[in-house]
Structure formats: C-alpha cells, structure tokens
Amino acid sequence: MKPQITYDTFVEDPFIDFEPNDATKGAESVLEWAYDTYGDSMIYACSFGAEGIVLIDMISKIKKDATVVFLDTGLHFPQTYELIDKVKKKYPGLRIQMKKPDLTVDEQAEKYGSALWKRQPDQCCYLRKIKPLEDTLSGAVSWLSGLRREQSPSRSKTNFVNKDDRFHSIKICPLIYWTWDDVWDYIKENNLDYNELHDHGYPSIGCFPCTQAVSAGGDSREGRWVGLQKTECGLHTVEKGGH
Ligand code: SF4
Incomplete structure (x- = not known):
C-alpha cells in the first residue's frame, strides 16, 4: 500500500495539479489511488442517490469487497430500501x-417530541445521521x-482529497468534475438500477419528511428541507450543530 495521508499529515490535495482527461473525469484514477492507499479501512458513506449508484458500480470494479455504509435513519422512502436490496443482489461481494x-x-419521539424534523431539523439530523456517521468513522x-x-x-471548492474537519479524517470525492448529465449518461450506458423517485421529480432523495419533488429545471437540492433555513444535513459542514 502507498503511504497514507492522514488528517494530521494532510498538506494539500495530492491531485492538485492533476488534469483528468479520461471518460470518468479522474474518478477511476482517484478511486484506484484511494483503495491502493487505504485498502480495507476505506469507508464509502453512500446515500444511494444517482451519484451513489455510479460510485458503487465504479468501486465494485476496483475493490469488490469494499465497505459501503448507508445511514439508515428509519425515515427513508420505500423506494430507497428497494434500491438497496437490488444493489445488494447485484454486487454480493x-x-x-x-x-x-x-x-x-418512536424512541426519539418519546424523548424529544414527535416530528422533531419539523421543529429542530438540525438536531434530528444530528441524532439520525451525523452521530451515526461519527460512530462509523471513529x-x-x-x-x-x-x-x-x-x-x-458550498460544494464548488471540493477537491478530490480533502481535510475533513467535521469528522477529523480525509474525505475523498472522486466525482467532483461530474455534471448531472454525466451521472445519468453513466447510469444509462451501464444499465444501472436507480431510485424510481428520480423519474418523478426528485433529483436529491433523503428522508421522506424532508424531501419533495422539484419543478423541472430546478436546483437539484431545492426539494430538501423545503421552507426551512437548511440546505445540508451537516455531513459536509464543520459545524457541530443540533446537539
Ligand atoms: Fe431528520 Fe429530516 Fe434530517 Fe432525516 S433529513 S434526519 S428526517 S431532519
């Protein structure tokens, strides 16, 4: 394995001068480097959105027994769980x-009151997403x-390899140069299963209480936390809000 870059030794993205000109816009090279560098310890936190199934397909060609973690809040759409079952069958390794x-x-409702997502979505996201990922990445x-x-x-300056202050780790993002069309071209060309809600106006799919369909041509995340001053669950920000 290659020497590992860690949170404490990170200086800059090792791909900073890399100009990808391949069909995957560098994603394949970055994934190969990532698994060569971090091996079995690498964790892919997957939401099983459109980007997620692209990455799973690419990862399966590089590391068949990779670890993939889904933050199962218990509040996802049935279609999301159906997709995960299909993916498990397609990539058994x-x-x-x-x-x-x-x-x-139910326990959360007993302790914090019902529908916490309506009153304190940051706290709900902390309890159901961020804390579980903190535990996973510990x-x-x-x-x-x-x-x-x-x-x-907020994602426009993301690099391939990032120092992640939120989880005190290295966050690797192979798809930074991909457009929404690139994602769907890959899905169609490789005949991948995807969440059927994408065909009904849901570009970004999270928990059902906080996800709505968007108008044609709308921002991809416009349907998340509609009516609230919130656009991210907090997994990709450094604030430790909500608890
Ligand atoms: Fe709670 Fe909504 Fe966050 Fe899901 S997306 S954890 S329901 S606030």
Missing part, C-alpha cells in the same frame, strides 16, 4: 452496512463521498 441511530423513530482515516462541485455553491 460489497459489504453494505445499514447504520442505524441509537434511538428508533478511528477511520478516510472516507469516500459522491459530492460534485456543481451541486451547490
């Missing part, structure tokens, strides 16, 4: 883990994410 929060949805040196630069202004 992958170690797909369903990481659940400490509290069930002791891990690096993790993979499907962030793309064009998704939102």
Whole structure:
C-alpha cells in the first residue's frame, strides 16, 4: 500500500495539479489511488442517490469487497430500501452496512417530541445521521463521498482529497468534475438500477419528511428541507450543530 495521508499529515490535495482527461473525469484514477492507499479501512458513506449508484458500480470494479455504509435513519422512502436490496443482489461481494441511530423513530419521539424534523431539523439530523456517521468513522482515516462541485455553491471548492474537519479524517470525492448529465449518461450506458423517485421529480432523495419533488429545471437540492433555513444535513459542514 502507498503511504497514507492522514488528517494530521494532510498538506494539500495530492491531485492538485492533476488534469483528468479520461471518460470518468479522474474518478477511476482517484478511486484506484484511494483503495491502493487505504485498502480495507476505506469507508464509502453512500446515500444511494444517482451519484451513489455510479460510485458503487465504479468501486465494485476496483475493490469488490469494499465497505459501503448507508445511514439508515428509519425515515427513508420505500423506494430507497428497494434500491438497496437490488444493489445488494447485484454486487454480493460489497459489504453494505445499514447504520442505524441509537434511538428508533418512536424512541426519539418519546424523548424529544414527535416530528422533531419539523421543529429542530438540525438536531434530528444530528441524532439520525451525523452521530451515526461519527460512530462509523471513529478511528477511520478516510472516507469516500459522491459530492460534485456543481451541486451547490458550498460544494464548488471540493477537491478530490480533502481535510475533513467535521469528522477529523480525509474525505475523498472522486466525482467532483461530474455534471448531472454525466451521472445519468453513466447510469444509462451501464444499465444501472436507480431510485424510481428520480423519474418523478426528485433529483436529491433523503428522508421522506424532508424531501419533495422539484419543478423541472430546478436546483437539484431545492426539494430538501423545503421552507426551512437548511440546505445540508451537516455531513459536509464543520459545524457541530443540533446537539
Ligand atoms: Fe431528520 Fe429530516 Fe434530517 Fe432525516 S433529513 S434526519 S428526517 S431532519
């Protein structure tokens, strides 16, 4: 294995001068480097959105037994769970883990009141997503994410390899140069299963209480946390809000 870059030794993205000119816009090279460098310890935190199934397909060609973690809040759409079942069958070697929060949805309602997502979505996201990922990444040196630069202004400066202050680790994002069209071209060309909600106006799919369909041509994340001052669950920001 190659020498590992860790949170404490990170200086800059080793791909800083890399100008990808291949069909995957550098994603394949970055994934090969990532698994060559971090091996079995690499964790892919997958939401099973469109980018997620692209990355899973690419990862399966590089590391058949890679670890994939889904943050199972207990509040996802049935279509999302159906997709995960299909992916598990298609890639039997992958170690797909369903990481659940400490509290069930009912236990959370008993402790914090019902529909916490309506009153304090940051706290709900902390309990059901961020804390479980903190637990998952505890002791891990690096993790993979499907962030793309064009998704939102807050993601526009994401590099292939990033120092992640939120989880004190290295966050690797192979798809930074991909457009939404690139994602769908790959899905169609490789005949991949995808969440059928994408065909019904849901470009970005999270928990059902916080996800709505968007108008044609709308921002890809416009349907998330509609009516709230919130655009991210907090996995990709450094603030430790909500708890
Ligand atoms: Fe809670 Fe909504 Fe965050 Fe899901 S997306 S954890 S329901 S606030």
